[in-house]
Amino acid sequence: MxxxxxxxxxxxxxxxxxxxxxxxxxxxxxxxxxxxxxxxNSAAQPAMTQQSSQNNPVASAESTSKHIASTYVGYVQLGQDAAAAPLVKPGDTVEVGQTVAYVDVLSKLMPVLSEVSGLVDKILVTNGDKVDYAKPLIELR
Structure with missing residues (x-):
């Protein structure tokens, strides 16, 4: 090429x-x-709206949850390398602009920066998972 x-x-x-x-x-x-x-912003918003609008018996908890979504297409890496500890885990506090994961894009690690702050409730992916643009990676409350 x-x-x-x-x-x-x-x-x-x-x-x-x-x-x-x-x-x-x-x-x-x-x-x-x-x-x-x-x-x-435009791609992450529908992903967050879709997650919160699903029928769920725990509607009050769902309405207060936020998601950090992938900003790339590739393979997720939760730490700085495959053997490293995850950058965040349930119970951690996340601030706006904090690197929370990486996405391997054509063998280059691209940081996923949080656009929201909150307390990590769930990690929705595991190391090596293929992720698409705007796929929720981390749920915050």
Missing amino acids: DFNTLEAVVKKVANSSVHQVTVSEGEQSITVVNSSQSQV
């Missing part, structure tokens, strides 16, 4: 409302994900 073409695609995706584009040439392909702040 031509590097200049890939660079142009990345720039166009970054300056658009497109969330994700995959470019293929022969047996090679690359996926470009737009993780700009506006994309993160």
